[in-house]
Amino acid sequence: MRQLSPLLFLGLCLLPLLCAELLPFVRGAHRVRITARLGALATLLASALLVSHFYAQHAERVVAELPLGTSSHALHFAIDALNAPLLPLAAVLILASVLAAPVARLASRDMRAILWLEALLLLTLSSADLSVLALGWIAQVLPLHVLLAGGGARAARDPNAFVTRLYHAAAVLCVLSACLALGYWARPGGFLDLNLQRIDARAVPSQARTLLFALFTFAGLVRSGVFPLHSWLPLAFERGPLLPLALLLSTRTGLYLLARLVIPVFPEASHAAMPALTLIALASALYGAVAALAQTDLRRLLAFWVISQSGIMLTGLVFGDADAISGTLLYWFGFAVSTTGLALLISALEARTGTADIRRFGGLVTRVPMLAACFFLLGLANIAVPGSVAFVAEDMLVHGAMEKHPLLTLVMIVAMVLNAVSFMRAFTAVFLGEPRPERVPQGTLQDLLPREHLTAAALLLMLVLAGVFPNVLIAAQRPAAKSIAFVETLGYAQQGAAEPRPPVTATPVSAR
Amino acid sequence: MHEPSTAYLAVLLAPLLPTLTFVILGLKLLLRRRANGARVARLVNWAFVGSVLATLLVAGSFAFHLDEPLLIDLDAWFHTDDYRFEAMLLVDRLSAPMMLLTATICGLIGRFSSTYLVAEPGESRFYLLLSMFATGMFMLVMAGSLDLLIAGWELVGLSSALLIGFFADKTFPVRNALRAFAIYRTCDIGLLAGTVLIHHYAHTSSFEVALGLARWPEGAPPLSEAAANMIALCLFWAACGKSALFPVGNWLPRAMEGPTPSSAIFYGALSVHAGAYLMLRIYPILERAHYARAVILLIGLATAVTGTLMQRVQTDIKSQLAYATSTQVGVIFVEIAAGLPRLALLHLIGHALLRTLQLLRAPNVIHDVTAHALPHAQAAHSTARARSWVYHLAFSRFHLDAFWDRALVQPLLRLAQRLDRGERAFTTWLARTPGAPPSEQSPQLHPEHRKPTP
Numbered sequence: 011m012r013q014l015s016p017l018l019f020l021g022l023c024l025l026p027l028l029c030a031e032l033l034p035f036v037r038g039a040h041r042v043r044i045t046a047r048l049g050a051l052a053t054l055l056a057s058a059l060l061v062s063h064f065y066a067q068h069a070e071r072v073v074a075e076l077p078l079g080t081s082s083h084a085l086h087f088a089i090d091a092l093n094a095p096l097l098p099l100a101a102v103l104i105l106a107s108v109l110a111a112p113v114a115r116l117a118s119r120d121m122r123a124i125l126w127l128e129a130l131l132l133l134t135l136s137s138a139d140l141s142v143l144a145l146g147w148i149a150q151v152l153p154l155h156v157l158l159a160g161g162g163a164r165a166a167r168d169p170n171a172f173v174t175r176l177y178h179a180a181a182v183l184c185v186l187s188a189c190l191a192l193g194y195w196a197r198p199g200g201f202l203d204l205n206l207q208r209i210d211a212r213a214v215p216s217q218a219r220t221l222l223f224a225l226f227t228f229a230g231l232v233r234s235g236v237f238p239l240h241s242w243l244p245l246a247f248e249r250g251p252l253l254p255l256a257l258l259l260s261t262r263t264g265l266y267l268l269a270r271l272v273i274p275v276f277p278e279a280s281h282a283a284m285p286a287l288t289l290i291a292l293a294s295a296l297y298g299a300v301a302a303l304a305q306t307d308l309r310r311l312l313a314f315w316v317i318s319q320s321g322i323m324l325t326g327l328v329f330g331d332a333d334a335i336s337g338t339l340l341y342w343f344g345f346a347v348s349t350t351g352l353a354l355l356i357s358a359l360e361a362r363t364g365t366a367d368i369r370r371f372g373g374l375v376t377r378v379p380m381l382a383a384c385f386f387l388l389g390l391a392n393i394a395v396p397g398s399v400a401f402v403a404e405d406m407l408v409h410g411a412m413e414k415h416p417l418l419t420l421v422m423i424v425a426m427v428l429n430a431v432s433f434m435r436a437f438t439a440v441f442l443g444e445p446r447p448e449r450v451p452q453g454t455l456q457d458l459l460p461r462e463h464l465t466a467a468a469l470l471l472m473l474v475l476a477g478v479f480p481n482v483l484i485a486a487q488r489p490a491a492k493s494i495a496f497v498e499t500l501g502y503a504q505q506g507a508a509e510p511r512p513p514v515t516a517t518p519v520s521a522r
Numbered sequence: 523m524h525e526p527s528t529a530y531l532a533v534l535l536a537p538l539l540p541t542l543t544f545v546i547l548g549l550k551l552l553l554r555r556r557a558n559g560a561r562v563a564r565l566v567n568w569a570f571v572g573s574v575l576a577t578l579l580v581a582g583s584f585a586f587h588l589d590e591p592l593l594i595d596l597d598a599w600f601h602t603d604d605y606r607f608e609a610m611l612l613v614d615r616l617s618a619p620m621m622l623l624t625a626t627i628c629g630l631i632g633r634f635s636s637t638y639l640v641a642e643p644g645e646s647r648f649y650l651l652l653s654m655f656a657t658g659m660f661m662l663v664m665a666g667s668l669d670l671l672i673a674g675w676e677l678v679g680l681s682s683a684l685l686i687g688f689f690a691d692k693t694f695p696v697r698n699a700l701r702a703f704a705i706y707r708t709c710d711i712g713l714l715a716g717t718v719l720i721h722h723y724a725h726t727s728s729f730e731v732a733l734g735l736a737r738w739p740e741g742a743p744p745l746s747e748a749a750a751n752m753i754a755l756c757l758f759w760a761a762c763g764k765s766a767l768f769p770v771g772n773w774l775p776r777a778m779e780g781p782t783p784s785s786a787i788f789y790g791a792l793s794v795h796a797g798a799y800l801m802l803r804i805y806p807i808l809e810r811a812h813y814a815r816a817v818i819l820l821i822g823l824a825t826a827v828t829g830t831l832m833q834r835v836q837t838d839i840k841s842q843l844a845y846a847t848s849t850q851v852g853v854i855f856v857e858i859a860a861g862l863p864r865l866a867l868l869h870l871i872g873h874a875l876l877r878t879l880q881l882l883r884a885p886n887v888i889h890d891v892t893a894h895a896l897p898h899a900q901a902a903h904s905t906a907r908a909r910s911w912v913y914h915l916a917f918s919r920f921h922l923d924a925f926w927d928r929a930l931v932q933p934l935l936r937l938a939q940r941l942d943r944g945e946r947a948f949t950t951w952l953a954r955t956p957g958a959p960p961s962e963q964s965p966q967l968h969p970e971h972r973k974p975t976p
Contacts, residue, residue, distance in 0.1 A: 014887065120971035169954065173952050173953050176952065241948055244945060245949050300937055301938055301945065304939045304942040335607050336602055373690075375691075390680070395676075395680060396677055401676075402599075406605065408714055409605055409718055413718075416718075419714065420711070423711050424711065427710070431700075431704045432705075434700055434704070435700060436686070438697075438700050441690075442687060442696040443691070443696045444691060444693050445691065467552060470552075480599070484600055488602065
C-alpha cells in the first residue's frame with residue numbers, strides 16, 4: 011500500500027497561500043490574473059492527487075502526522091468520506107471564481123483574498139486537530155473582512171459591516187471558548203494536542219458538555235446562515251463582496267463544523283437537541299423560501315436561497331436517517347456548484363449593468379442570451395430538475411426524511427417548491443418579458459465572454475454528470491453518512507461505556 | 523415476463539431518438555453554435571419518424587402476440603443500502619397505445635411546425651423544447667416505477683411552462699408561464715408524497731410489485747385500504763395540477779399564450795392527459811381506494827360542469843377549446859372513478875386526436891367564420907343569457923383565479939414582504955446599537971457594488 015505523506019496535505023494548504031503572497035510582486039493586471047489562475051489550478055491538481063491517493067488506499071480514513079520539532083506535539087491531517095469530495099470541490103469552485111469573475115474583481119487584492127480563503131478552507135477541511143480546525147475555521151472570515159474594510163474609509167465605518175462583524179465575532183468567540191474549555195477538560199495535553207479522534211467529551215462535566223455543544227452549534231448555525239442567526243447574510247450578500255461570500259457559504263463550513271465536530275464529539279447532546287435543531291432547520295428552510303419571494307435584488311435573493319437551502323441541508327443532517335444524510339451530502343455538492351455559478355453570473359450581470367436590482371431589468375434575454383441561458387440552467391439545477399444532481403439529492407433527502415417524520419418533511423417540500431417558484435419569478439422578471447430600454451443601460455450589452463461561458467458550462471456539466479451518474483458520489487460519501495447517522499441516533503448511552511465513537515478503519519501514516 | 527428481442531429494441535429506440543435529439547440540440551445551443559431552423563426541424567422530425575415506427579412495432583406486438591407486460595430493468599439509477607431508485611420500463615396494454623399516441627402526435631406537431639414556425643425567432647428553441655417534452659412524455663408513459671415517472675413528469679411540466687412563455691418578449695405569456703409553473707410545482711408535492719408513501723407501504727415504487735400488476739387494469743397491490751386511499755389522494759392532487767382539474771385548472775386557457783402547435787400537443791393532446799394516465803396506471807390501487815374514487819368522481823364532475831359552462835362564454839377559439847378540453851378531461855376522470863378504465867383510455871386517445879386537429883385548425887377559424895358563417899362560432903359571442911347568474915359565474919371563471927389569489931398568493935406575498943421589512947428593521951436596529959458606528963444612508967461596503975465595469 012502506498013504511503014501518504016503529510017507533506018501532501020501541507021502542500022495543498024500552502025500552495026494557494028504562496029501564490030497569494032506572490033501576487034503583490036507580480037506586475038500588471040494580466041499577469042496577476044494568470045498567476046492566480048495557475049495557483050488555483052495547481053491547488054486543484056494537488057487536491058485531486060491527494061484524493062486519488064486516499065481512494066487508492068481503500069480505507070475509510072487515512073491520517074498523516076507531522077511532528078512539530080522535538081516536542082511531543084504534532085499536526086494531524088485526515089481524509090475520509092466526508093472531506094474527500096469536499097477538498098477538490100472547494101478547489102474547483104475557487105478556480106471557477108478566478109477564471110470567470112469580472113475583470114474588476116480580478117485585481118491583486120481580491121485574488122489574494124480568494125486564495126487565502128482557499129488555503130484556510132483546505133486547512134479546515136483536511137485538519138484532524140481541533141485546534142487547527144478551529145483556527146482555520148475562525149480565520150476563514152478574515153479575507154472577507156479585509157475586503158469589507160477595503161471598500162474605503164466610508165465602507166469601513168459602515169454600520170451594516172458592523173452587523174456582519176458582530177455575528178462573526180460572536181461565532182468566533184463561541185468556538186474559541188468552547189475549544190479552550192474542551193482542551194481543559196477533555197485532554198491532559200491541552201489545547202495544542204487535540205486530535206479529533208482522541209477527544210473524549212465524557213471527561214467534560216455533563217452540564218458543561220451541553221454548554222460546549224450549544225456554543226459550537228451556535229457558531230456553526232451562524233456561519234451557515236441558519237434562521238434565526240442569519241441576519242448578517244442578506245446584508246453581506248447585498249452590500250459585500252459577492253464571490254468570496256458565495257464561496258464561503260457554498261463550501262458550508264458551518265455545516266462541516268456540525269458534521270465533523272459537533273455530532274461525533276457530542277452524540278448525546280446532538281441526540282437530545284435533535285427536535286430543537288429540526289425545528290430551527292425547518293423554520294430556516296421555510297423562512298428563506300418565503301422571504302425570497304419579496305426580494306427585488308438578485309444578491310439578496312441569492313442570500314435567502316442560501317438561508318433556505320441551509321435549512322434544508324440541516325434538516326437532512328439532523329433527521330439522522332442514513333439516506334437523508336446521503337441526500338444531504340449530495341445536496342451539499344449540488345448547492346455549492348450551482349450557488350457559486352449563480353453568484354458568478356450575478357457578478358457578470360452587475361458588471362455589465364451596474365445594478366442587481368430586479369426591478370430595473372426585463373427582457374434581457376434578447377441582449378444577453380447566453381447569460382440568460384446559463385443563469386436559467388444553473389437555476390434549474392438548483393431547483394432539482396431531473397438530470398441534475400439536486401434531483402437525486404432531493405429524492406434521497408425526501409425519501410429518508412419522510413420515513414422518519416412525514417409531516418415535518420412536508421414543510422421541507424413546501425420550502426423546495428417555494429424556492430423553485432421564486433427562482434422562476436426572478437428569472438422571468440430579469441430576462442423575459444418586454445424589454446425596458448428606459449431602465450437597463452442603453453447601448454450594447456456584452457454577452458458572456460468565452461472564459462465566463464466555458465466556466466458556467468463546466469459547472470453545469472459537473473451538475474449534470476453528477477446527476478446522471480450519481481452512484482459514484484453516493485458511494486464515496488456513504489461511509490460518512492452512516493457514521494453521522496450512527497452517532498446521532500445512538501449517542502453514548504447506547505454505545506456502551508468502552509467506545510464512544512463508531513469504529514473506523516484507520517490507516518495511520520507517520521512522517522517519521 | 524419475457525423480453526422478445528425485436529419488441530425490446532423497439533421499446534428502447536422509441537424514447538432514445540427524441541432524447542438524443544434533445545441532447546444534441548441542447549449542447550449545440552449551449553455552446554453558442556448557431557442552429558439552422560430548417561435543419562433542426564428535419565433532424566427532430568426524422569427522430570419522430572423513427573419513434574413512430576418503433577412504437578408501431580411495439581403496439582403491433584401487443585395487439586397480435588404479446589399478452590404479458592414487457593418489463594425492462596435498466597438497473598437502479600442510484601441506490602443506497604436501503605433505497606433504490608428503480609429505473610425500469612414497463613410496456614403493457616396501457617403504455618403501448620400511449621407510446622404510439624405520443625410518438626404520432628409529436629411527429630405530427632413537428633411536421634406541422636416546420637411550416638407554421640418557419641423563420642420564427644426561436645424556432646430551434648421550439649424544437650429543443652419539443653424534443654425535451656417527447657423525452658419526458660415517453661419517460662412518463664413507459665415508466666415502470668413511480669420514481670422514474672416523476673422524472674418524466676417534471677420534464678413535461680418544465681417544457682410545458684417554457685413553451686407557454688415561448689414568446690419571451692411579451693408580458694402575458696411570461697406571466698402565464700410562471701403561473702402554470704407555480705401550480706405544477708405546488709401540485710407535484712402530491713406526487714412526491716405519494717411516491718414516498720408507496721415506498722413506505724410496498725417497500726418499492728416498482729409498478730410490478732406495488733400494483734401487483736398482472737394484465738392492466740388488473741392487479742393486486744399489497745396495500746391496505748387506508749394506505750391505498752392515502753396514496754391515491756396524493757397522486758390525484760398531482761394529477762389535478764397537470765390535467766387542469768377543478769379548482770386549480772384555470773391555468774389552462776392562460777397556457778394558450780404559447781405557439782399553436784405547442785398548445786395542441788400540451789393542452790389538447792398529451793400533457794393535459796398525463797394526470798388521467800397516472801390514474802389509469804395506478805388503477806389497481808384505485809380499486810381499493812373507495813374514498814379516493816369518490817373524491818375523483820366529484821372533482822371530475824365539477825371540472826366537466828364548470829368547463830362546459832365556461833367554454834360557452836368564451837369569445838376566442840383557443841379559450842373555447844381549452845375549456846372544452848377541460849370538460850372532456852373531467853369526464854375521463856369520472857369514467858376512471860366509475861370503474862371504466864378501458865373506456866377512459868379509449869376516450870383519452872380519441873379526445874387527444876380530435877383536440878389536436880381542432881387546435882391546429884384554430885388559426886383558420888376566422889377564415890372559416892367569414893367564409894362559411896359557422897353558427898357555433900357566432901353563438902359563442904351571444905350574450906342572450908347575460909343576466910343569468912350562470913352566465914356571470916361562467917364568465918368570471920367561477921372566481922377561481924380570484925379565490926386562489928386571495929386565499930394563497932396574496933397572503934403569501936404579504937407575509938414575504940412583512941418578513942423582509944422585519945428583517946431590514948432588525949438589522950437597522952442592530953446596526954444602531956451602542957458601540958456601532960453612526961448610521962449612514964445607503965452606504966456601500968465594497969467598490970464592486972453598483973459600479974458598471976463591463
